[in-house]
Amino acid sequence: MLKVFFAFTRPQLFYVNEYAKKSNGSEMHVYYFGAERDTDRLVKSLFKEICCLKGKTGRLSRLNIDSYKFFKKQFETIRHDVTIELCFPGLAYPIFNWIYSKYSLNKNVLVTIYAEGLSSYLNIKTPFFWNLKFSILRLIPPLFGGGIGCxxxxxxxxxxxxxxxxxxxxxxxxxxxxxKPIVDISSEIGEPVPLSHRKLDEVWVLGQGHFVDVGDCQSYFDRLYRVLFDTYRCKILYKTHHFEPKRFSVFASRAGFEVCDSKSTLEELLVESAPKVVLGYRSTALLNARRMCASDVSVVAFAPFLVNPPDESGDVADIYKVFKYFNVSTPQINSELWVFEEFLRNKFHA
Incomplete structure (x- = not known):
């Protein structure tokens, strides 16, 4: 079998790596729509080809069209005398939708999807505007020799x-x-990292890419820092998100956070060391942190209702169910953090 993996963010490469480890004996290729430096997290010996292309997720971009045309040419050069598995992080992204539409009906092609985001586990819907947008994007491939997107x-x-x-x-x-049949890669992730000599007296706050408008952002970061410092009395580190506005790191720094803008994913950082608390909003990283870290590391979901992805809608209650299922905690009732969360809930999620 020949496997072709697709990804467009550095965190997605984490899942590509883990599934590839389970696919020993297959010829494997990676097409990554991002910076070449990000592929340093791949175990390169596993793959015959790692190809970096330019693209924009969710957009009608010339970069997407050029990369689609390039992939079509590349695809003709790989072996077609074996079963080919095309492995996507989802089909809502225009360029992946186009590729799926063109090749998924081929007799020797299998399609798999790796669930790499929290949204994969939620009953989400695509809002009307984004449905309309994707309907338009579906019509682009025929202009370049492809089929209509699905x-x-x-x-x-x-x-x-x-x-x-x-x-x-x-x-x-x-x-x-x-x-659908499900390939379980949980065993590939490994046991919790031993933290006896690696645990840091720190709180790590995970940034977010689709924040709602909280008004005065500086005041928000100021209060969040004060609450966390008063609660934990240690270094409070802010780990930036790859999609978040640059100004958030400025607000965080002014508030007192130590800003970490490392390109490494949280999962990669946790292999080296771990804080005493990981705090995030609506993030798959919280699920992974809970799986990877020993029980003496607190993993806390804070105010997930403050995150509003533009291309999906769903019930916040579902998010809390998923967090509870994986033992990701929420702020303790009547704690300072809980009081702040309730204040935000009443103000922005009433």
Whole structure:
């Protein structure tokens, strides 16, 4: 079998790596729509080819069109005398949708989707505007020799699509409702990292890319820092998100956070060391942190309602159910952090 992996963010490469480890004996290729430096986290000996292309997720961009045309040419050069597995992080992204539409009906092609985001485990819907936008994007490939892009039926990431043969996940229990075979890669992630000599007296706060408008951002970061410092009395570190506005790190620094803008994912950082608390909003990284860290590391979900991805909608209650399932905690009732969260809930999620 020949496997072709697709990714467009550095965290997605984490899942590509883990699934590749489980695919020993297959010829494997990676097409990454991002900076070449990000591929340093791949175990390069596993792959015959690692190709970096330029692209924009969710946008009608010339970069996407050029990369689509390039992939079509590249695809003709790989072996076609064997079964080819195309492995996507989802089908809502235009360029992946285009590739799926053109090749998924080929007799020797299998399609799998790796669930790499928290949204993969939620019952989300695509808002009307984004449905309209994707309907327009579907019409682009025929202009360049491709087929019309597919309409997503069911889950916004394409988990229910008829030509998807299997799903790949660390958390298979939450995907059972889709009725697809599931490849469980949880065993590949390994046991919790031993932290006896690596634990840091720090709190790590995870940045977020789709924050709601909280008004005075500086005041928000000021209060969050004060609450965390008063609670934990240690260094408070702010780990920036790869999609968040640059100004957030400025607000965080002014508030007193030590800003970490490392390109490494949280999962990569946790292999080296761990804080006493990991705090995030609506993030898959919290699920992974809870799985990787020993029980003496607190993993806390704070105010997930402050995150509003523009291309999906759903019930915040579902998010809390997923966090509870994986023992990700929420602020202790009547604590300073809980009081702040309730203040934000009443103000922005009433």
């Amino acid at each position: 309409k997503i039926v069911g889950h916004s990431y394409g988990l229910n699509m008829p030509n998807v043969s299997a799903l790949i996940s660390q958390y298979p229990e939450l995907l059972a409702e889709h009725g």
